[in-house]
Amino acid sequence: MAGHGSGARASRRDVLKGGAGLVAVAALPLAGGQAAAAPAAPSAGGSLVNTITTKDGTQIHYKDWGTGQPIVFSHGWPLTGDAWEAQMFFLASNGYRCIAHDRRGHGRSSQPWGGNDMDTYADDLAQLFEALDLKNAVMIGHSTGGGEVARFIGRHGTKRVSKAVLMGAVPPIMLKTAANPGGLPMDVFDGFRKAYLADRSQFFLEVASGPFFNFNRPGARVSQGLIQSWWRQGMMSGHKNAYDCIKAFSETDFTEDLKRIDVPTLIVHGDDDQIVPIAASALLSAKLVKNSTLKVYKGGSHSLGDTAKDQLNADLLAFARA
Numbered sequence: 001m002a003g004h005g006s007g008a009r010a011s012r013r014d015v016l017k018g019g020a021g022l023v024a025v026a027a028l029p030l031a032g033g034q035a036a037a038a039p040a041a042p043s044a045g046g047s048l049v050n051t052i053t054t055k056d057g058t059q060i061h062y063k064d065w066g067t068g069q070p071i072v073f074s075h076g077w078p079l080t081g082d083a084w085e086a087q088m089f090f091l092a093s094n095g096y097r098c099i100a101h102d103r104r105g106h107g108r109s110s111q112p113w114g115g116n117d118m119d120t121y122a123d124d125l126a127q128l129f130e131a132l133d134l135k136n137a138v139m140i141g142h143s144t145g146g147g148e149v150a151r152f153i154g155r156h157g158t159k160r161v162s163k164a165v166l167m168g169a170v171p172p173i174m175l176k177t178a179a180n181p182g183g184l185p186m187d188v189f190d191g192f193r194k195a196y197l198a199d200r201s202q203f204f205l206e207v208a209s210g211p212f213f214n215f216n217r218p219g220a221r222v223s224q225g226l227i228q229s230w231w232r233q234g235m236m237s238g239h240k241n242a243y244d245c246i247k248a249f250s251e252t253d254f255t256e257d258l259k260r261i262d263v264p265t266l267i268v269h270g271d272d273d274q275i276v277p278i279a280a281s282a283l284l285s286a287k288l289v290k291n292s293t294l295k296v297y298k299g300g301s302h303s304l305g306d307t308a309k310d311q312l313n314a315d316l317l318a319f320a321r322a
Contacts, residue, residue, distance in 0.1 A: 052131045054104075054124050056115060061108035062101035062128060066092030069162075070137040071320060073100040074125065074145030076168075077249055078204070078234040078242040080107030083142070087305055090313040096138075096320065101128055103148070105241020107233065116244035118252045122151040129160050138320050140165040142305065143276060144249040147171055154257030164261060165319065167268040167312070168276055168302050171254035171285050180253075182280040189250045196243060204234040211274035214301035226306055258288040265292040266319045268312065270300020 051059045063081050065088050073084040081100030088098035102109040104124055105116055115124075125148060129137070139161055141149035146169020153161065176183035195203045208230035210216035215227070234242070267289065269282035278296065286294040295315060301307045 051109075052128055054127050056112065058104045058112045058115065058124065059110040060101050060104060060124055060128060062099055063088065064132075065089070065098045066096055068095045068097050069320070070097045070099060070132075070134045072125075072129070072134065072137050072139050073098065074139070074141035074148040075100065075103065075106070076143030076145050077245050078106060078237040079230070080233045080236060082107070082229070082233055084140075084305065086309050087140070087313060087316060091317060091320065094317055099128075099132070099134070101125065103145075103245075105238040105245070107236050111238030111241055113240060116241050117248050118147055118151045118254075119155065121148045121248070122155050125152050126156045129156075135160050136162045138163045138165070140167065140316065141169060142167045143170055143302065144245065145169070147249060147252060147254055150254040150257040150261065151252070153263075154254070154260050158261070158263050161263055163263050163319065164265045165268065165316065166265065166282070166285060166289075167304060168270065168273055169267070169281060169285065170249050170252075170276055171258055171281065172288060173253040173255065174250045174276065174280070177253075180280070182284075184250070184280075189246055192246055193243065196246070200239070200242070201231075201235060204231050208234075211302070213303050213307055214272060214274065216274075217272070223306075226303075255288060258285055259290075261289045261292075263291070264319075264322075265289045266315070267292055267294045268297065268304060268315065269294075270297045270302065270304055270308070272299050273302045275302035 050062050050064055052062070053059055061081075071091055073081065073088065075081055075083045080102045084098075084100045088100060092098045101124075103121055105111050137160055139149045139152065141147070141164075146166040149164055149166060150169070150171050153164065173180050174183055175189070176185045205227070208227045209222075212230065213223070213226055214220055215222045267282050267286050269276075269278045271278050282294060282296070286292050297304055297308050297311065304312045
């Protein structure tokens with residue numbers, strides 16, 4: 001295909017190297033109508049299609065495993081609820097009800113043209129909480145999902161929430177501004193958009209093969225299975241939805257949302273996170289969130305749920321039980 005030759009690939013590699021090795025993909029990424037629907041009933045075959053319909057008619061798919069106190073997971077960009085399966089299996093096996101939705105425009109949820117912004121993501125999640133009548137929930141968000149958790153609490157409070165976890169999360173804000181001089185310049189995110197539009201399939205493959213899991217580090221044990229799983233989830237996203245989400249995860253300022261968090265909060269971050277560098281994210285968020293605990297994983301990548309799975313699972317269980 002024209003424009004996708006060796007020169008284009010070199011250009012994408014340059015993008016991936018830019019911004020201190022960041023690719024900020026993270027894992028990321030309204031109008032009136034009918035009220036949120038109750039979860040779908042079992043089909044004639046006995047399987048359960050877990051979806052709700054939001055006020056603007058968007059269908060949100062979710063997984064619902066186990067019983068007990070609810071733990072609600074928000075995934076990164078451009079992924080799906082599948083990214084949390086290892087944590088869901090572990091925590092559901094230890095007495096919790098684990099719920100992970102596919103953000104609008106991602107995974108098995110529908111792909112509306114509009115509403116690909118943090119306010120709407122948070123409102124979609126609030127409608128899921130209401131449809132399932134979730135109470136005393138632990139919210140866990142990775143990357144873009146960490147922003148979703150912060151914005152959810154900023155807009156809807158903590159009446160249904162008992163604790164929160166921000167893991168490799170994008171808050172307070174990724175973009176470099178006068179108030180955030182340590183952020184990334186707009187050129188970096190414009191580069192993401194350019195590479196995405198040029199060949200999003202190859203872009204996703206390069207992100208997963210390199211900085212997302214730190215597979216580009218010397219001596220890294222590369223898992224082709226993780227690369228393929230990440231690529232598969234990314235390719236399930238809507239083309240415009242994932243494109244719009246780059247703006248949502250990079251330009252949204254969560255500073256005031258973080259200040260409104262009034263429940264115990266665990267902030268987990270790898271000190272070798274190439275996607276969301278720790279200095280401009282977790283270290284700042286820990287100062288803004290009252291009653292927060294910062295846990296730094298030495299040498300940790302952006303995808304701690306995969307590359308530090310056992311440690312993260314144990315830390316999440318201990319935090320949920322505390």
